Amino acid sequence: MTSEDGRFVVVFNGEIYNYPQLRAELETDGARFRTTSDTEALLHLYAHYGAEMVHRLRGMFAFAIWDQTRRGLFLARDPYGIKPLYTANDGWTFRFASQVKALLAGGNISRDPEPAGIVGFHLFGSVPEPFTLYRDIRALPAGHTQWVDNAGPREPKPFANLAEVLAKSAANPTPAAELPERVRAGVLDSVSAHLLSDVEVGIFLSAGVDSGAMLGVMRDAGQREIRAITLAFDEFKGTPEDEAPEAARVSAIYGARHIVRRLNAQEFFGDLPTILEAMDQPSIDGVNTWFIAKAAKEAGLKVALSGLGGDELFGGYASFRDLPHWRRWFGPFAAVPGLGFLFRKFIRAVAPNLAVARPKAVGLLELSGSWAGTYLLRRGLFLPHELPMFVDPEIAREGLRRLKPLNRLAATLMPDPRTDGGRVCVLESANYMRNQLLRDADWAGMAHSIEIRVPLVDFTLLATLAPAIALLKEGAGKAALAHAPTTPLPAAALIRAKTGFSVPTGAWMSMAAAKLWGATASLPQYKGLVSRRWSSVVINHIGLTDDPAKVHAA
């Protein structure tokens, strides 16, 4: 879209949720709108505020604005990194796109591998930004802007930082008594904002608290017709692991039309080639998002809310408990130079089976000395010392040198959020969620033309809740979320253990891995090992080199 005077041209991927307010303000200041699109608001905002405009946006966005007068390009990406934005610069030509694949398809971009991206994928199960699998393609980091003109692209500049929001709030924590009201008001505000749409907004409903509470809040926000879609597995029918009955109960409470989409192994294997094809950068997850987005498309939906982000914001992951514990118990040992290394060698020597079955236990004393290390231990797919077993040793060495995984993780904690809960919240949000969950939601949703909206991944909501997050007691966050709707979620929803997506898709993934790459077909006892096998399927499919064994000896 071009501005009326022809000076600015914008390309935009995403959604600006505070568009009505922005438009009203801009019109008061004299702007004349020609359309009813939020895209036009970006043009007026840029004309008015320049690069500072990004502070006024609430939403998920990746956009580029060409300034004909200054002969330069302004790029920006939302604070959480919900929308992707990739760039390629060969020194003469600057290119950008929402997908790595699109850039490659455009041609004239080197496919030389980026060791940091390959190593990052093996460490985390997704490719950590700003890297991709290709040296010449980079992500514009979340919460950054970039300026490009005839002097070339400038270094990306940060404009929003999750850690800073939490660090600032840590000084003035909210009293526990105020937590429920703050959560209720914050979530209602965010969900209301995310309902701004020309078309029907549906919801992905699991048996968990996050999506259930969101459905309730949708109702509070005044949404009348709501279709809620649940993914269920034939294998689980009649077992406690089946999410469908609980989701149906929640759906009934809030008067939504419930659609249960059943998935079986046959369909999983049938779609697998398409899934791997749709994946932009390799990821060990995203399969379930693929199927629920597929179900939403079948139902005729274009937009759906997802509870993604609830675990990061409300302390839902075990990491909120584990990380502080591990730091406390093992951190002092990790502080002794060389002890961790000796421990690893010792375990390998005396209990080689343990080293294989519980690879992370072996790294405990080496990594738990810092928050970054402990997080890597908790979330890591493989640990740095294991890389040479899976990746060409030269790629592993160079990749670690370029990626600097611990420095990079530590950098997400700058400035220090000052409380354990705040630190884990930031580590999870700025790493696992950003590089994996949000990327998966994007390619899996886009492949079905479904816009997945994530009201719990909202910078405004984070700012509202930050003073409360600092001191969240275990379980208190989810309890407050369950009580966010006027009619609270039933207590059963809170007690129910998180089923997650490991089984049966986990078993299927393991079978697929065995079939495609000849790994042992038996299902490993240790859940993490499924992901490890699956990772080889994914990265080998991406076909980075002609010789898959070079990247990943499966």
Add this chain to the structure above:
Amino acid sequence: MKRLPRLLALVGDAFGGRGGIAQYNRDFLGALAKSGAVSSITVVPRIARGFFLLPEKIEQTPAHAARSVYALAALRTAFSRPFDLVFCGHVFMAPLAALIARLKGAKLIVQTHGIEAWPRPSRAQLMAVEAADLVLCVSRYTRSAVLNWAAIVPERVLVLSNTVRDIFTPGDGSALRAELGLQGKRVLLTVARLDSQDRYKGHDRVIAVLPQLVAQGHDVAYVVVGDGYDRARLEAAALRAVGAERVRFLGEVELQSLIKFYRMADLFVMPSTGEGFGIAFLEAMACGTRALGLNVAGAKDALADEQLGRAAPETELAATIARVLVEPKGDPGTLAAAVRARFGPETFATGVCNALNRLMETA
């Protein structure tokens, strides 16, 4: 007003030096001095011969070829006066330049050219380059090679293409052609060093296709300008291939003659596999003569992705030469103007200013 920065340049050679890198250093430092963006430039060279003139704002210290003596001289100069910027003309000197920049609290610019910057350098050089505030590369290929081994923010690595001086202009080359006894022939010209380590330049490839071109009825002659230890071997090979009537090896020539050689040729051909950029392509085209190289490494930049010259795959060298020879020559003035617009001194000066402004932006 902010004080203009003072620059210390550590170079192999610049003023009083020979060859492409010295020329680049003169172009770069000259453009910088002229731009008014720096208050002074102090050049510390390892080699400087004969008489030379220094542009305004530039001073040059005496040359010291021995490494340790050079390092001491550079340190002494660095601490004799204030500097805000250190320009390092060669990756080999990057550790010394990085040390000086660090001690002086100055910003570091590292310049890379061609093969010296392609393989992974020593650890000390690697760390020095990674510490640079700006890395300048003469081509996209060199930039890509640097980013392959250096863990550095890619935005700090810029392409600043070589430039071509104003004295290279089109003109009548018929007198020289007559002098060489090549009237009526289609003249292929290569200008390059002829040392055995320079075999990548591709004289052998041209010689190999000459018989084929003659057999196809092209009345070609091959003129080679440049000298080196490999000259006798190449000359013998060329004579064997097509005979004395079609071969001229002229050795090194003076600048004024060189321009005449470029003007006289029908096609400048240098099927090199190792060009950081290939400034001779620009010189030839600035003289209005068409140029042909391989679509390999920095040559692609000099030939501007085939917008100015031809960049052939190695296997199609003979066919491409044959095709160009039968195509209409085109207007030399138009080609020269296009080369100047793309790579001329004004464009280069803009690039130099942009690079420096970027460095000062982040101050």
